Amino acid sequence: MRRKAWLFNMDKKKTxxxxxxxxxxxxxxxxxxxxxxxxxxxRDIIIEISKQKNEPKWMLDFRLxxxxxxxxxxxxxxxxxxxxxxxxxxxTYVKPDTEMKGTWEEIPSxxxxxxxxxxxxxxxxxxxxxxxxxxxxxxxxxxxxxxxxKQGVIYSDMESAIxxxxxxxxxxxxxxxxxxxxxxxxxxGAVWSGGSFVYVPEGVEVDIxxxxxxxxxxPGAGQFEHTLIIVEKGAKLHFIEGCxxxxxxxxxxxxxxxxxxxxxxxxxxxxxxxxxxxxMMNLNTKRAVVDKNGSIExxxxxxxxxxxxxxxxxxxxxxxxRSEFTSITFAGKGQILDTGTKVVxxxxxxxSTINTKSISKGGGQAIYRGSVTVTxxxxxxxxxxxxxxxxxxxxxxxDTIPVLDIMNDEVEIGHEAKIGKISDDTIFxxxxxxxxxxxxxxxxxxxxxxxxxxELPLEYAVExxxxxxxxxxxxxx
Amino acid sequence: MNNELIKIIDxxxxxxxxxxxxxxxxxxxxxxxxxxxxxxxxxxxxxxxNAIMGHPRYEVxxxxxxxxxxxxxxxKTDERAxxxxxxxxxxxxxxxxxxxxxxxxxARFAATGEPVRSIRFRKEMKEKLDILQFDESYATRYLNVGxxxxxxxxxxxxxxxxxxxxxxxxxxxxxxxxxxxxRSVANGINNYMDEDKSLLIITHSNKLxxxxxxxxxxxxxxxxxxxxxxxxxxxxxxxxxxxxxxxxVDL
Numbered sequence: 226m227r228r229k230a231w232l233f234n235m236d237k238k239k240t241x242x243x244x245x246x247x248x249x250x251x252x253x254x255x256x257x258x259x260x261x262x263x264x265x266x267x268r269d270i271i272i273e274i275s276k277q278k279n280e281p282k283w284m285l286d287f288r289l290x291x292x293x294x295x296x297x298x299x300x301x302x303x304x305x306x307x308x309x310x311x312x313x314x315x316x317t318y319v320k321p322d323t324e325m326k327g328t329w330e331e332i333p334s335x336x337x338x339x340x341x342x343x344x345x346x347x348x349x350x351x352x353x354x355x356x357x358x359x360x361x362x363x364x365x366x367x368x369x370x371x372x373x374x375k376q377g378v379i380y381s382d383m384e385s386a387i388x389x390x391x392x393x394x395x396x397x398x399x400x401x402x403x404x405x406x407x408x409x410x411x412x413x414g415a416v417w418s419g420g421s422f423v424y425v426p427e428g429v430e431v432d433i434x435x436x437x438x439x440x441x442x443x444p445g446a447g448q449f450e451h452t453l454i455i456v457e458k459g460a461k462l463h464f465i466e467g468c469x470x471x472x473x474x475x476x477x478x479x480x481x482x483x484x485x486x487x488x489x490x491x492x493x494x495x496x497x498x499x500x501x502x503x504x505m506m507n508l509n510t511k512r513a514v515v516d517k518n519g520s521i522e523x524x525x526x527x528x529x530x531x532x533x534x535x536x537x538x539x540x541x542x543x544x545x546x547r548s549e550f551t552s553i554t555f556a557g558k559g560q561i562l563d564t565g566t567k568v569v570x571x572x573x574x575x576x577s578t579i580n581t582k583s584i585s586k587g588g589g590q591a592i593y594r595g596s597v598t599v600t601x602x603x604x605x606x607x608x609x610x611x612x613x614x615x616x617x618x619x620x621x622x623x624d625t626i627p628v629l630d631i632m633n634d635e636v637e638i639g640h641e642a643k644i645g646k647i648s649d650d651t652i653f654x655x656x657x658x659x660x661x662x663x664x665x666x667x668x669x670x671x672x673x674x675x676x677x678x679x680e681l682p683l684e685y686a687v688e689x690x691x692x693x694x695x696x697x698x699x700x701x702x
Numbered sequence: 703m704n705n706e707l708i709k710i711i712d713x714x715x716x717x718x719x720x721x722x723x724x725x726x727x728x729x730x731x732x733x734x735x736x737x738x739x740x741x742x743x744x745x746x747x748x749x750x751x752n753a754i755m756g757h758p759r760y761e762v763x764x765x766x767x768x769x770x771x772x773x774x775x776x777x778k779t780d781e782r783a784x785x786x787x788x789x790x791x792x793x794x795x796x797x798x799x800x801x802x803x804x805x806x807x808x809a810r811f812a813a814t815g816e817p818v819r820s821i822r823f824r825k826e827m828k829e830k831l832d833i834l835q836f837d838e839s840y841a842t843r844y845l846n847v848g849x850x851x852x853x854x855x856x857x858x859x860x861x862x863x864x865x866x867x868x869x870x871x872x873x874x875x876x877x878x879x880x881x882x883x884x885r886s887v888a889n890g891i892n893n894y895m896d897e898d899k900s901l902l903i904i905t906h907s908n909k910l911x912x913x914x915x916x917x918x919x920x921x922x923x924x925x926x927x928x929x930x931x932x933x934x935x936x937x938x939x940x941x942x943x944x945x946x947x948x949x950x951v952d953l
Contacts, residue, residue: 648795649758649759650795651795651797653755653757653758653779654791654794654795654797655795655797655805655808656778656779656780656783657755657779657780657783657788657789657791658783658788658805658806658808658809658812658865659780659783659784659809659812659813659865660780660783660805660808660809660812661780661812662778662780664808664812665780668797668800668804668805668808669797669800671799671800672797672798672799672800672844672845673798673799675798675799675800676799
């Protein structure tokens with residue numbers, strides 16, 4: 226790989242900025258629930274979760290088998306230190322004190338107000354075709370536009386999907402990300418709860434995005450939502466996921482799982498902004514499999530959390546399949562954000578583009594870890610990788626760990642990595658125009674993030690810029 | 703109230719490398735005046751510009767800078783800019799992701815504290831861009847990214863016109879420009895200039911001085927001004943070089 230110094234400069238004047246309130250993201254509601262499992266992980270807890278959910282036996286069996294796998298799998302031997310994670314102290318299931326509703330009015334006001342402040346009902350009203358809202362372990366609200374239902378589009382919570390579309394779920398659930406993949410998907414398989422199920426039938430183009438929002442409120446709890454999306458031949462979908470949690474002093478765990486099936490000629494754009502509080506261990510697994518001439522587009526923003534390990538993977542299975550991965554990561558004080566992507570080119574004429582940006586500040590660590598594999602039969606495949614990192618000071622850390630495994634000569638691979646510190650000369654240039662030092666830095670970071678922002682729907686681009694502003698203004702959390 | 707805009711009094715600077723660059727520099731620029739500073743490489747011209755603008759790397763070790771009678775030696779760069787000092791850079795920074803318009807709106811907002819009205823602002827930009835014979839599309843491009851040397855210089859003058867400072871310091875604004883570009887840039891400068899404003903121009907040539915007439919020309923050597931005269935001094939330097947003044951300094 227080539228690594229070149231970029232915007233390299235010395236930093237003489239340091240600005241001190243006050244800590245600010247995390248405002249809306251930090252609304253901490255009373256921990257009210259109708260059922261909450263004991264701390265830790267046992268067979269009994271899992272049987273109880275399954276019972277609470279009224280699940281078919283195959284799912285209970287699946288959970289118990291996953292638990293066995295979990296117990297027999299070691300922690301990863303690479304990546305950030307996970308010592309702070311003590312599974313004996315994590316509550317794996319918190320059922321909120323409400324059933325799932327179809328209107329916001331029916332939801333208890335405290336929970337409703339949280340989502341209102343996060344802007345979800347407004348977004349639903351203005352530019353979404355459907356919304357799911359999860360509070361701790363269960364989805365509390367779900368809606369979808371009538372036109373889509375008429376076209377056969379299914380958008381529901383996972384629990385309803387098991388009940389109403391059992392055959393489809395059984396065919397796809399954790400087939401792309403099997404529980405024996407690594408310790409935290411095994412855990413997910415055992416205790417998963419909530420999440421979204423989307424099915425777009427052949428040829429149907431969903432022009433307006435669907436959005437699921439996951440809110441974790443309960444202290445010391447885990448959130449294990451499962452997202453399963455199937456986009457049939459020639460169909461099209463834009464799915465958005467948002468996540469946030471208030472800050473607690475105890476460690477919370479997020480180990481979600483996302484499985485995306487993109488069929489022949491189908492297109493799926495999957496956008497997420499994960500914005501966790503700084504007590505969250507975010508160990509999330511996302512994967513897409515793409516058939517002939519299909520296309521997966523990942524847009525990923527990682528903010529917050531104490532430790533993140535997140536490497537969405539694209540398996541380009543059919544000839545001409547495409548993957549585009551665009552991400553931004555912001556690591557502040559005390560955070561280790563180890564993120565990246567994996568692509569497997571396993572058919573001819575497949576192509577992938579990876580474009581990642583990371584910002585680190587106040588001693589935060591932003592690490593790009595990724596791999597591109599081209600199998601022997603995937604001739605005429607193309608991959609372009611670009612990783613850029615911006616460090617805001619001398620104490621922050623940035624690293625790039627790319628792996629290329631190319632088993633074929635007839636391929637085109639391009640890789641570029643740029644790691645650098647924010648330039649004092651650029652700050653001076655903007656300040657000489659009357660712009661304050663803080664705003665100058667914010668401008669440079671906004672500009673750095675602009676290629677990602679312009680891929681997001683306007684409202685999310687605004688949210689992302691706000692998050693960047695929050696991160697720059699203070700050591701949040 | 704006198705007519706002094708900026709007054710530099712017995713200024714000494716050092717860089718963080720601790721190498722003294724200005725050593726007892728005095729300079730007063732009155733409102734409405736055009737001053738030119740010439741000097742050999744390494745004489746301290748860029749240091750002077752950076753010191754006036756308050757670059758953190760150039761530390762003032764003695765002396766002071768007054769702007770409209772107020773001591774600004776300790777002010778931060780952005781505060782100086784908002785008081786009406788502008789510096790055009792010899793090699794302007796590229797800022798990916800931020801448009802020229804976006805930056806200027808940010809600067810305008812910082813100066814006025816009032817929301818910038820987009821339509822009116824665009825109209826204002828268009829007027830200035832026309833004077834510079836600079837295509838409107840430049841305002842929507844990322845700041846200096848992919849601009850040629852000449853385009854960057856024009857963009858500096860454009861920013862000056864939009865920000866409308868009291869004192870504009872132009873650091874080699876004419877270098878690397880062809881005849882047509884010089885004329886456009888000069889049009890911009892003359893459009894900006896009036897009796898209440900001042901210019902401090904650093905140059906190595908008389909290309910710009912054919913269009914912008916200086917009231918004073920200073921020779922800067924070894925961190926001090928060693929001679930001050932009228933426009934004829936510039937001509938003399940361009941014809942004969944700095945050798946004559948070198949001797950003055952050596953004495």
